[in-house]
Amino acid sequence: MNVISLDSILGVGELKSQPAPAASGCTTSSCGSSDGPSDMAPEVWEKVKNHPCYSEEAHHYYARMHVAVAPACNIQCNYCNRKYDCANESRPGVVSEKLTAEQAVRKVLAVAAEIPQLSVVGIAGPGDSLAAGAKQTIETFEQLSRLAPDIKLCLSTNGLALPDYVDRIKDLNIDHVTITINMVDPEVGQHIYPWIFYDHKRWTGFEASKILHERQMLGLEMLRDAGILAKINSVMIPGINDEHLMDVNREVKARGAFLHNIMPLISDAAHGTHFGLTGQRGPTAQELKALQDKCEGDMKLMRHCRQCRADAVGLLGEDRGEEFTAEKVMQMDIDIDGGGFTKRETYREHVEAERAQRHQSKAAAIAEVAHIAGEKPILIAVATKGGERINEHFGHAKEFQIYEVDSRGAKFVGHRRVDLYCEGGSGDEDGLETIIQAINDCVAVLVAKIGGCPSKSLEAAGIEPVDRFAFEYIEESALAYYAAYTERLGTGAVREKIGADAVIRQGAYTARRA
Amino acid sequence: MAYKIKASDCTVCGACEAECPNEAISFKKGTYVIDASKCTECQGSFDAPQCAAVCPADCCVPA
Numbered sequence: 171m172n173v174i175s176l177d178s179i180l181g182v183g184e185l186k187s188q189p190a191p192a193a194s195g196c197t198t199s200s201c202g203s204s205d206g207p208s209d210m211a212p213e214v215w216e217k218v219k220n221h222p223c224y225s226e227e228a229h230h231y232y233a234r235m236h237v238a239v240a241p242a243c244n245i246q247c248n249y250c251n252r253k254y255d256c257a258n259e260s261r262p263g264v265v266s267e268k269l270t271a272e273q274a275v276r277k278v279l280a281v282a283a284e285i286p287q288l289s290v291v292g293i294a295g296p297g298d299s300l301a302a303g304a305k306q307t308i309e310t311f312e313q314l315s316r317l318a319p320d321i322k323l324c325l326s327t328n329g330l331a332l333p334d335y336v337d338r339i340k341d342l343n344i345d346h347v348t349i350t351i352n353m354v355d356p357e358v359g360q361h362i363y364p365w366i367f368y369d370h371k372r373w374t375g376f377e378a379s380k381i382l383h384e385r386q387m388l389g390l391e392m393l394r395d396a397g398i399l400a401k402i403n404s405v406m407i408p409g410i411n412d413e414h415l416m417d418v419n420r421e422v423k424a425r426g427a428f429l430h431n432i433m434p435l436i437s438d439a440a441h442g443t444h445f446g447l448t449g450q451r452g453p454t455a456q457e458l459k460a461l462q463d464k465c466e467g468d469m470k471l472m473r474h475c476r477q478c479r480a481d482a483v484g485l486l487g488e489d490r491g492e493e494f495t496a497e498k499v500m501q502m503d504i505d506i507d508g509g510g511f512t513k514r515e516t517y518r519e520h521v522e523a524e525r526a527q528r529h530q531s532k533a534a535a536i537a538e539v540a541h542i543a544g545e546k547p548i549l550i551a552v553a554t555k556g557g558e559r560i561n562e563h564f565g566h567a568k569e570f571q572i573y574e575v576d577s578r579g580a581k582f583v584g585h586r587r588v589d590l591y592c593e594g595g596s597g598d599e600d601g602l603e604t605i606i607q608a609i610n611d612c613v614a615v616l617v618a619k620i621g622g623c624p625s626k627s628l629e630a631a632g633i634e635p636v637d638r639f640a641f642e643y644i645e646e647s648a649l650a651y652y653a654a655y656t657e658r659l660g661t662g663a664v665r666e667k668i669g670a671d672a673v674i675r676q677g678a679y680t681a682r683r684a
Numbered sequence: 685m686a687y688k689i690k691a692s693d694c695t696v697c698g699a700c701e702a703e704c705p706n707e708a709i710s711f712k713k714g715t716y717v718i719d720a721s722k723c724t725e726c727q728g729s730f731d732a733p734q735c736a737a738v739c740p741a742d743c744c745v746p747a
């Protein structure tokens with residue numbers, strides 16, 4: 171019999187053995203992590219706990235894939251241009267190849283056999299999954315629900331056609347839908363949408379946005395009534411809908427959306443979008459965070475979105491799409507009976523056990539810092555390649571994860587894409603400059619390892635490089651760092667960092683496996 | 685009296701094929717084409733040619 175080693179199943183970087191569970195157990199009222207079940211209704215948590223896009227915790231452990239079967243769209247957005255494709259560019263709407271339903275099903279089965287972390291298959295375009303009669307989307311899901319029933323299905327839509335398909339979505343057992351909603355006021359909408367195609371007509375201006383808005387709200391309410399979870403995506407466009415997104419947040423929350431994902435506008439003239447060509451800027455990291463903070467009340471804000479390509483494959487933050495092109499998939503020997511099901515099941519059991527331990531150990535770490543309540547929160551950057559550990563070399567990091575830390579815990583607030591600092595082993599000064607810009611609002615950067623030169627430059631910029639928590643868990647280490655930091659602040663050994671902002675790199679680069 | 689698709693601008697998204705009331709649009713050799721003998725420019729069916737109204741690349745034009 172074939173025995174699968176856990177390491178091979180895990181595949182999320184160099185994981186050390188489990189640390190002993192913390193002796194004190196759950197001593198705080200917030201038992202469980204801030205990202206875990208404590209801030210969600212149990213029935214919701216049960217649905218999303220293994221969904222990397224819906225649960226911040228799950229994104230450390232589970233992988234998703236998008237199958238690009240839906241190229242047609244029924245609206246035009248000023249931030250979208252689906253003509254453009256570059257292999258190194260990772261943005262919604264970008265794909266390398268469009269698939270037929272048949273090809274998509276084959277690709278899913280091939281990936282599912284190879285990547286046991288796979289828990290979700292989504293259709294996110296590159297156009298709208300429900301445009302052109304939703305034909306390809308429905309056909310793909312029908313086959314998948316039969317052939318790989320353990321894998322969850324989800325889709326993204328602009329909402330225009332959504333009310334017509336809620337019943338079908340329910341029949342197909344799709345229990346997550348993402349709607350992109352950028353406005354609840356057509357006055358605002360007309361600056362975002364030049365036209366829509368609805369009821370056999372092209373509509374423009376205020377009227378177009380009014381119809382879109384009404385259809386989006388109706389679709390959202392119908393999803394709620396059908397018991398299907400809805401996540402809302404919004405694109406933050408400074409000067410157009412930035413303040414307005416607080417109204418959007420309120421309206422979608424009132425209609426039962428359970429998660430709001432506010433993403434920065436991606437606009438580069440080279441992408442050929444209307445906003446790119448007219449010089450509309452995207453938000454800075456602090457502007458984005460400030461808006462997310464304002465919207466975060468009883469509703470969860472999503473902060474770990476990578477704005478993936480519509481054909482991304484693998485864990486968030488990595489893209490293995492190139493290993494599974496239609497041509498390669500056609501040549502693979504695929505087990506049509508849900509290949510790899512046992513491996514996926516073993517992996518899920520392992521993750522369940524690990525998570526239980528993680529919730530305990532985080533609670534214990536929070537109890538340790540309870541005595542410094544009232545101190546200001548700090549931001550720290552972390553170099554990680556997964557598994558919730560500080561396990562990446564500073565020079566190899568393609569992105570840094572940002573945590574906001576205070577005595578209530580270490581909360582994930584975002585990720586910052588950077589260019590590789592260490593290409594071929596030697597430092598690159600310009601690369602370092604862009605990293606400092608990307609994490610300039612952070613007090614420290616936690617890494618597995620770092621060289622002498624970048625350390626000096628970071629220190630000069632007021633960012634402390636820290637390698638003493640190498641290979642430890644992120645949140646516990648962040649809290650330990652915070653405790654030491656506030657103590658040093660008290661003795662005057664360090665000074666408080668104020669007024670720094672950071673630059674968001676255009677496009678969500680996702681690492682490709684070497 | 686027929687429409688055509690400017691192949692150079694077509695993104696091959698297929699939106700037009702789904703909307704055509706006459707099934708005049710099909711996928712051929714890497715792009716979509718309109719069968720002129722079936723195209724009515726949607727007269728009698730809709731106010732405007734459906735392919736042109738839905739095309740994100742504005743590439744459906746009078747032949």
